[in-house]
Amino acid sequence: MAFTSHSKLPELNTATILLVGMQGIGKHRLAGALLELNTSYSLQVRTATHLPLPAENSESRPRIDFVVFLLDANNNMSISKTVASAKELDVSYFLGRACFVVLNATSESLHCTDMSNITGLCDAHDSPMLCGSLQDENQRKCLARKLLCQTEVSSGFKHAVSPMLIQATKHTYEFMEPL
Amino acid sequence: MINTNVEIRLRKVLGRFKRDEFVKHLREWGSIPSGCLKEVETVVAEKSTRKALVERIVQLSNIKHLTTLDVAQLDLIYHQNHPNNRKWSVFQLTKQPEQNEKHVVTSPDAFRERLGKQLSFYFKNDLCLRTRGDAWWLRLGIQEGSQAQRLSPGNVVYMVHHPHSQYIIMSSIKVSHKDFVMQALLNSLHCSEIREIQLTGRDLDSLAALALHSNSQGWFSQFRLGQVDSNPLSKGPSRKRKAPSDVPDTDVVFENQKDKDHREQQILHAFGSNRQPKLQKIEYKLETRFRGFEFAPAMSLHKEPFHCRVKFEGSSVLEGIKELGRAGLTALPLPHHLANVHSLAKNHFVLADKKRTRPEQK
Numbered sequence: 421m422a423f424t425s426h427s428k429l430p431e432l433n434t435a436t437i438l439l440v441g442m443q444g445i446g447k448h449r450l451a452g453a454l455l456e457l458n459t460s461y462s463l464q465v466r467t468a469t470h471l472p473l474p475a476e477n478s479e480s481r482p483r484i485d486f487v488v489f490l491l492d493a494n495n496n497m498s499i500s501k502t503v504a505s506a507k508e509l510d511v512s513y514f515l516g517r518a519c520f521v522v523l524n525a526t527s528e529s530l531h532c533t534d535m536s537n538i539t540g541l542c543d544a545h546d547s548p549m550l551c552g553s554l555q556d557e558n559q560r561k562c563l564a565r566k567l568l569c570q571t572e573v574s575s576g577f578k579h580a581v582s583p584m585l586i587q588a589t590k591h592t593y594e595f596m597e598p599l
Numbered sequence: 600m601i602n603t604n605v606e607i608r609l610r611k612v613l614g615r616f617k618r619d620e621f622v623k624h625l626r627e628w629g630s631i632p633s634g635c636l637k638e639v640e641t642v643v644a645e646k647s648t649r650k651a652l653v654e655r656i657v658q659l660s661n662i663k664h665l666t667t668l669d670v671a672q673l674d675l676i677y678h679q680n681h682p683n684n685r686k687w688s689v690f691q692l693t694k695q696p697e698q699n700e701k702h703v704v705t706s707p708d709a710f711r712e713r714l715g716k717q718l719s720f721y722f723k724n725d726l727c728l729r730t731r732g733d734a735w736w737l738r739l740g741i742q743e744g745s746q747a748q749r750l751s752p753g754n755v756v757y758m759v760h761h762p763h764s765q766y767i768i769m770s771s772i773k774v775s776h777k778d779f780v781m782q783a784l785l786n787s788l789h790c791s792e793i794r795e796i797q798l799t800g801r802d803l804d805s806l807a808a809l810a811l812h813s814n815s816q817g818w819f820s821q822f823r824l825g826q827v828d829s830n831p832l833s834k835g836p837s838r839k840r841k842a843p844s845d846v847p848d849t850d851v852v853f854e855n856q857k858d859k860d861h862r863e864q865q866i867l868h869a870f871g872s873n874r875q876p877k878l879q880k881i882e883y884k885l886e887t888r889f890r891g892f893e894f895a896p897a898m899s900l901h902k903e904p905f906h907c908r909v910k911f912e913g914s915s916v917l918e919g920i921k922e923l924g925r926a927g928l929t930a931l932p933l934p935h936h937l938a939n940v941h942s943l944a945k946n947h948f949v950l951a952d953k954k955r956t957r958p959e960q961k
Contacts, residue, residue, distance in 0.1 A: 443859075443927030451851045468854040469927070477854055497928075 423473065424510040425517055428483040433461045435575040436482050437567065440468050440505050441490030442498040445523065446554035450490070453557075453564040461577065463568075470501055471508040486571040487518040493538065494530045506545055516583025517574045518547045521563065525551040548590060606657065608670045613653045615677055618643060621652065624680070628673050635659040667740070671727050675738040678757055679731050682803035685757065685770045689798040689810050689944075692765045692790040704762065704788060707735050717783035722776070734807070735760045741776055756780065759803065766810045767793075768803065797947035805876030809944050816941035818871045826873075865931045866924045869938045875917035878946050883909040883936065886951045904952070917941055 437454065439447045451465040464482065473481070487509060491502040502520070509518065520542050524530065542549040548570075552563035574583045616624065622640050625631050631639070642655050678685075704710045711728040714737070718724050723742040728735055741754040757770040772780060781793050800806050809816070815823040853859065889898045889905040898905075913919050920937055923929045932938065936948060 438854075448851065455850050462850075464850050464852065466852045466854055469858065470855070473854050474857060476857070481854075 423478065423481070423484060425484070425512045430483050430485075430575070434464060434482065435459075435461055435485050435571050435577070436464045436466065437486045437488065437571050438466045438468065438484045439488050439490060440471060440502070442492070442495065442501050443469050445490050445492055445495075445498060447490060449554050449560060450564065453560040454568060457561070457564055457568060459568065461575075463571075471505040484513075485517065485575040486567070487513050488567055489518070489520045490523065491520065491538070492523045493535070494524045494527065494532060496532045499533060499538070503541060506541070514545050514547055516585075516587035518545070519567070519570060520545075520547055520549045521567075522549060522551045523553055526553075546587070605665050605667055605670055608667065609657060609660070609665065609673070610653060612670060612674045612677060613656060614649070618649065618652075620680065621656070624673070624676050625656070627676055628669075630665060630669050630673075631656070631660050668725050668727060671725050671738055671740055672729070674755075675727055675729055675736060675757075678738070679729065679736055683801050686799065686801060687759075687768050687770055687803055687806055689796050689806055690767045690769060690793050691796050691810075692767065692785070692788060693792045693794075694765070694790045707762075710735065710787060711737070714783060714787040717786045718780070721779035721783065733761060735762060739780070758784075759807070761807065761811060764811055765790075766807075768806055768810070797945045799946065800878050800880070802877040802879070805878065808876045809878075809941065813942055813944040816871070816876070817939075818868055820871045820873045824873060862924065862927075862931055866921060869924075869933060870917075870921045870941070875915065875921060875941060877915040878917055878940075879912065879914065881911045881916050881940060881946045882948070884947075884949045885909065886949065888952060 439450060441447050447467040451467060454465055455463060466481070466484070489502050489506060490498075492498040520538075522538055525535070539549065550563065550566055552566075553559045554563070570586075572578055573581055573586055576582075613621075621643055622636065625639060626636060638659065639652075639656060642652055704713075707728055707730055711726060715724070715726045718726065718739065725740045725742065726737060728737050730736070737758040737760070739756045739758065741756070743754070753773055754776075755770075756772050756776070759768045760766075767784065785791070785793055796810075798806060798810060812820075812823060821827055885907040886904045888903070889895070889901060892899045911919070917940060920933070920940070924931050924933060936950060940946070
């Protein structure tokens with residue numbers, strides 16, 4: 421059975437973030453950057469190449485607070501794998517506890533699909549989309565900080581802010597036709 | 600007249616040497632008396648220009664008594680130490696079974712004499728042979744045509760033969776000389792046939808390894824290199840079992856570890872854990888029917904073969920294919936024509952559809 425956001429009790433002062441992305445995309449570099457940011461709570465990063473997660477680990481796995489889908493705009497396989505994995509994630513995560521990160525979004529000439537497909541994917545799952553890169557250290561730290569901000573909200577560390585509030589007040593990516 | 604020729608050649612060969620190789624190779628060459636060698640050493644240490652160094656060496660060597668053969672020897676020494684600048688191709692010799700016991704090439708010198716004699720039927724040549732490790736290196740300089748032609752590098756052929764094996768590795772030969780050289784080789788090695796196998800490349804040691812050890816590449820290379828553990832005293836200290844702790848000892852946990860381990864196992868079984876021999880190019884000629892129907896549905900009507908050529912190029916293509924699996928860019932296990940390249944002793948392949956043995960049902 422796939423994991424849900426409310427099937428386990430949270431642990432004291434911990435946050436768990438799950439990175440889902442194709443092999444070789446740089447999840448472990450991002451995990452390193454996330455762990456380098458000193459936080460007052462303990463952070464655990466879990467990485468996976470696809471969902472659903474193998475059943476053997478479900479006992480020892482803590483409650484996942486935030487799910488990040490990493491996809492590379494230059495790589496067709498990563499996009500298709502992300503689309504397939506996003507279908508497997510429990511629906512309760514798409515209420516502010518998941519987000520999509522697009523890598524290599526700036527190199528237009530190397531894109532293998534229209535950006536509108538990717539923004540369409542994010543709109544279909546009603547989740548925020550972040551663009552970033554994992555090559556440069558500064559950009560990695562920046563991305564890590566953004567993700568950590570959202571994780572803190574969904575772990576409940578921010579008083580009176582819940583993921584649903586963020587979800588309801590964010591704007592979507594459906595652009596209007598230029599007039 | 601002869602001496603100026605020799606001098607020109609000597610300068611050319613010496614000009615290729617790197618600064619720190621001079622003393623070692625000149626000592627191996629043996630045409631410079633040892634007293635003068637000491638002087639060469641001091642000149643090298645002085646950090647003068649290379650041109651001045653070459654001049655000094657030419658002066659020191661006894662130019663009157665040097666022959667083209669001596670210069671050829673020096674050239675061969677240079678090439679033995681820099682084998683990776685040339686394009687090599689591998690040839691296979693076959694012997695008739697009755698020739699096996701009677702005629703065996705006994706020693707390198709006997710081989711050189713015989714080959715020199717055979718070649719002299721066809722053209723004037725100078726041939727020198729040096730052993731290196733367990734291989735015989737030959738340099739054949741063909742002295743035909745005008746003066747300028749004789750000095751050109753196109754008339755020089757380098758050959759490497761491992762005695763008692765059936766392979767010869769040769770550098771590029773001119774088409775006009777090829778048949779004669781082949782015939783001379785056949786006669787001197789007592790073989791009946793020589794043919795070019797589709798194995799080419801730049802790295803000589805890798806080509807030799809692929810041709811000679813084609814049965815022990817990949818997973819089996821560990822047996823050839825003696826890496827299989829058989830010494831009972833060599834096992835490390837036994838690890839005591841530790842009770843699993845409640846606190847997670849790592850902050851980064853990989854969920855699909857089992858998949859990753861499985862993939863690593865498959866790669867290990869296909870390629871082994873040793874470094875792969877270096878090939879610069881693998882080429883596939885495809886003569887199969889078109890197979891990408893989901894992208895081009897109109898092609899499904901065409902039944903004739905779709906000719907296509909795929910080239911993999913790089914500094915070490917076999918390592919690259921191994922890394923493809925590791926990076927997750929291919930589905931494992933790799934198909935035979937990619938995974939077994941190290942055992943096939945070829946790098947030009949032709950892939951064709953299987954011919955039907957039964958007639959098609961109407």
